[in-house]
Amino acid sequence: MKKIKYKLTKINSHWNKYYFIKEFFQKKINFTDEVKTNYYGDLNNYFHDTLVLVKPFEKIKSEKDYISQIIVLLQVIYTQQDLIDELLYIFKLQKSTNEDKNPNRDIRNELIGHPISRDKRDNNKLKSSILFDIVNKDENYISYAKYSMKESELKKYSVQEIIENHKIFLNKYLDKILNKIEKEIKEYHEQIKKVFEIPLLNQFDYLDKIDKNLLSGISYIFEKDSLKYYYQNMRKHRRYLYCLKQYKKALKSVIKNEEDKTKYYSLIEIYDREQLQKKDKVFTIDFYTKKYKDNEVVLKELKNMELNFYDDAEYYASLNFLSENEKN
Numbered sequence: 001m002k003k004i005k006y007k008l009t010k011i012n013s014h015w016n017k018y019y020f021i022k023e024f025f026q027k028k029i030n031f032t033d034e035v036k037t038n039y040y041g042d043l044n045n046y047f048h049d050t051l052v053l054v055k056p057f058e059k060i061k062s063e064k065d066y067i068s069q070i071i072v073l074l075q076v077i078y079t080q081q082d083l084i085d086e087l088l089y090i091f092k093l094q095k096s097t098n099e100d101k102n103p104n105r106d107i108r109n110e111l112i113g114h115p116i117s118r119d120k121r122d123n124n125k126l127k128s129s130i131l132f133d134i135v136n137k138d139e140n141y142i143s144y145a146k147y148s149m150k151e152s153e154l155k156k157y158s159v160q161e162i163i164e165n166h167k168i169f170l171n172k173y174l175d176k177i178l179n180k181i182e183k184e185i186k187e188y189h190e191q192i193k194k195v196f197e198i199p200l201l202n203q204f205d206y207l208d209k210i211d212k213n214l215l216s217g218i219s220y221i222f223e224k225d226s227l228k229y230y231y232q233n234m235r236k237h238r239r240y241l242y243c244l245k246q247y248k249k250a251l252k253s254v255i256k257n258e259e260d261k262t263k264y265y266s267l268i269e270i271y272d273r274e275q276l277q278k279k280d281k282v283f284t285i286d287f288y289t290k291k292y293k294d295n296e297v298v299l300k301e302l303k304n305m306e307l308n309f310y311d312d313a314e315y316y317a318s319l320n321f322l323s324e325n326e327k328n
Helices: 002-019 039-051 063-090 104-113 159-197 200-211 224-233 238-256 270-277 285-291 296-307 312-323
Strands: 116-119 125-132 141-148 152-158
Touching: 002 039, 002 159, 039 063, 063 104, 063 125, 063 159, 104 125, 104 141, 104 159, 141 159, 152 159, 159 200, 159 238, 200 224, 224 238, 224 312, 238 312, 270 285, 270 312, 285 296, 296 312
Parallel strands: none
Antiparallel strands: 116 125, 125 141, 141 152
């Protein structure tokens, strides 16, 4: 089960990194209102919690113990088959086949789901009934008696074969999901890398279409509308050009994993930057204009922030200029 657990963990990692937060991937799956509640997380946890129950029987201690072990194994397998179908639905893949589910599902349905079976097409007449073979003391087999109006038979199945069949089932469909995920991640990276072939002004809309949160989560100055504003005003003041230069570096860092080796220095203290970043109500801009009254460059940017307190594009451009000056 280690291999299966690894695959589930890998799917979960991709889900959290891509599918649950990026629109590009959400369009590739059934990202319904139900899926948006992240019930996938519950599904994944249930899987991990129950994997340990798919195991060979322990030595049979009593009739109750034997029956209990049968029910736990078969019911967990049955439930996990249903969970796989839920996963396949979420990732927009075809439901698993009955052929792949069986014989495990048939054994469970016959022994646990419908121990008394009736024929709905024939006035609900009794078809068969099931009785556990409680005299069985061999923990390697599940055995039970099936009685019908015509005949009776003793059925016997290897516990190990049941478990191996289930492993084959899980591996097959988890691989289908992982293959789809890997193809979509590859497509995503190919689309994102194309941004470097596009003129700067057109990049902002392109990224917004592919992944609007690619950079905006790093800083407000990387919001699409903010970047367009800085582009239009980049010749009016260095603060706007600074934002665009940082956008380019952030883009290379995120997409190409290129380290930004630029040395920066701040014109204001780090703590002051943090308070200004969150627009602190105690330490207002007026407080900082008094503190930095002898620094003309800082004072000018603070005044700009004060005038544009509710204009985030302008406010954070000035704050960025104060905090991220490049060392010559």
